[in-house]
Amino acid sequence: MLQWINDFGWIIWLTVFLLLAVAEMLTLNLYFILMSVGALAALVAFLFHADLWLQIVIFCVVALATTVLIRPLALAHLRRGPADSLSNIERLIGHQAVVLEAVGANRGLVKIGGDVWTARTRGGVDVPAGASVEVSAIDGATAIVSFPNVHKTTGTATTTA
Template structure:
């Protein structure tokens, strides 16, 4: 068994690297990806002919060093900006939209900015094509819009679709 490890250790280190990378994709914690850097370092050590014990030490040292030194810097870059900053679809709430296909409680189409969204009206009757509405919420891939009669003329909804 030890002879096989000495001959094909690169397979083990590559497998460890891939498993740690997959674990990082599932957790997004920035621990596993930095540990996978240690596995790559051990792989390089194997390719240069290092003994198994040295490969394991290199893996541990590099994984620990990257976790201690790089993770805090990476997290600080990820958490830049104000805590209340809106992201993704939350930015669409309150924006104006133009109805492209009549919208009822059963569905329809609107254009928000440059994107076309499926939509449904939040209470009320069907909204005709060409009407300007306001996005009240986003429910999955559907924009929930308010009827023009309840459409507020606020500064946040002043952006055009």
């Protein structure tokens, strides 16, 4: 068995590398990919005819070193950017939209930028087609819109010329 490992150790290290790479694809936490670098280093050591114990030591040292030294830098790079960066949906809040189909408390269509969204208003206010509204929130796939000129007594929106 030891002779087989000495003859075909590259298969073992390549298999370890591939298994760790697959584990990284499933978890995406940057541990397994750095350990797989250790497996590649051990594979290189095998190709230079290093003893099995040295291959294992190289694997452990490289895996530990990359995890301790590279992982924090990689995570900092991945998280770089403003802490208050907005998601795509959050960026829509405050944008102007055009009413395509009258919007009420339960139904309607608006165009935000180049996309058509289902929409509704809060408080039962009806907004006519063609009016300009502002996106005040996003609820799932529905834009909650507000109309700047709303008559509180009648509950209808009017446009000004």
